[in-house]
Amino acid sequence: MTAQIIDGKVFAATVREKVAGHVARLRDDHGLTPGLAVVLVGEDPASQVYVRSKGKQTVEVGMASFEHTLDAATPQAELLALIQRLNADPAVHGILVQLPLPGHIDEELVINAIDPAKDVDGFHILNVGRLSTGQKSMVPCTPLGCLMMLRDHLGSLSGLNAVVIGRSNIVGKPMAQLLLRESCTVTIAHSRTKDIADVVRRADIVVAAVGRTQMVPGDWIKPGATVIDVGINRIDAPEKGEGKTRLVGDVDFDSAVQVAGAITPVPGGVGPMTIACLLANTVTACCRANGLPEPEGLTA
Numbered sequence: 001m002t003a004q005i006i007d008g009k010v011f012a013a014t015v016r017e018k019v020a021g022h023v024a025r026l027r028d029d030h031g032l033t034p035g036l037a038v039v040l041v042g043e044d045p046a047s048q049v050y051v052r053s054k055g056k057q058t059v060e061v062g063m064a065s066f067e068h069t070l071d072a073a074t075p076q077a078e079l080l081a082l083i084q085r086l087n088a089d090p091a092v093h094g095i096l097v098q099l100p101l102p103g104h105i106d107e108e109l110v111i112n113a114i115d116p117a118k119d120v121d122g123f124h125i126l127n128v129g130r131l132s133t134g135q136k137s138m139v140p141c142t143p144l145g146c147l148m149m150l151r152d153h154l155g156s157l158s159g160l161n162a163v164v165i166g167r168s169n170i171v172g173k174p175m176a177q178l179l180l181r182e183s184c185t186v187t188i189a190h191s192r193t194k195d196i197a198d199v200v201r202r203a204d205i206v207v208a209a210v211g212r213t214q215m216v217p218g219d220w221i222k223p224g225a226t227v228i229d230v231g232i233n234r235i236d237a238p239e240k241g242e243g244k245t246r247l248v249g250d251v252d253f254d255s256a257v258q259v260a261g262a263i264t265p266v267p268g269g270v271g272p273m274t275i276a277c278l279l280a281n282t283v284t285a286c287c288r289a290n291g292l293p294e295p296e297g298l299t300a
């Protein structure tokens with residue numbers, strides 16, 4: 001038996017459709033247009049692709065997109081001043097600063113300068129604290145996308161053993177919090193975890209977010225488990241021609257697909273959901289800012 005493939009591209013398209021429906025209702029019933037400001041500092045090629053894609057998809061669902069591209073040498077004070085202007089701008093409901101930032105900029109300081117109500121990345125310390133204490137918060141986009149796919153595939157997650165591999169602030173920790181909120185029994189595994197293969201083998205749900213190429217082989221996977229692969233690693237692909245590369249996840253897809261019940265591919269799994277959930281969070285932020293009910297089906 002091979003696993004069911006959870007198609008993130010198809011799922012993200014359904015999320016964008018829902019977002020577009022909410023955006024149309026906000027416009028028609030309340031005269032509101034959700035606005036998303038994305039800030040890019042520097043010329044990192046991957047970040048440029050993601051930011052372009054965010055702007056394009058924002059416009060496609062009917063929201064307003066404000067793109068700010070700053071030189072790599074921009075002083076931190078200038079970036080902070082821009083954030084203050086965006087915080088005060090009533091047309092902007094969501095603010096995102098694309099990561100990573102150049103080395104001379106203090107990432108934590110910048111993230112915490114964003115108005116928590118407009119922090120559609122969910123990285124502000126107040127949102128982190130609210131999520132971990134079960135209060136209403138903005139939820140980081142990648143974990144939110146993973147949760148949506150897990151709920152869609154499994155229905156209730158209550159009582160399931162979940163192992164999150166990786167302890168980053170952006171994915172691993174918030175993912176663990178979300179799974180805990182769903183009443184999973186949650187383990188966070190990482191580079192120092194002893195007998196990691198045995199820990200992963202006990203999991204009904206595996207979320208691999210460690211950033212290590214194909215680290216999780218199929219024989220770590222419990223038969224029938226649901227595997228969510230967050231990793232995006234570029235490797236050489238001589239089979240495609242000289243100098244060519246391809247993307248692979250943190251899971252060895254070819255062996256895991258033989259054992260798992262369901263699995264997300266890379267590319268085309270979690271990645272597309274990250275941007276779809278950013279759009280969802282922007283609608284949520286707009287609704288909250290205007291005292292309207294939470295948009296159904298778009299929140300954690």
Ligand SMILES: Nc1nc2c(c(=O)[nH]1)N[C@@H](CN(C=O)c1ccc(C(=O)N[C@@H](CCC(=O)O)C(=O)O)cc1)CN2
Pocket residue numbers: 050096097098099100121141142232247266267268269270271272273274275
């Ligand atoms: N402020 C933020 N910075 C970063 C985030 C984030 O959520 N907020 N996440 C990543 C980058 N990212 C969005 O910003 C992102 C990564 C990957 C994808 C995606 O769709 N990947 C495709 C493959 C794309 C390719 O061919 O390179 C896939 O997996 O199918 C979307 C968004 C770091 N920075």
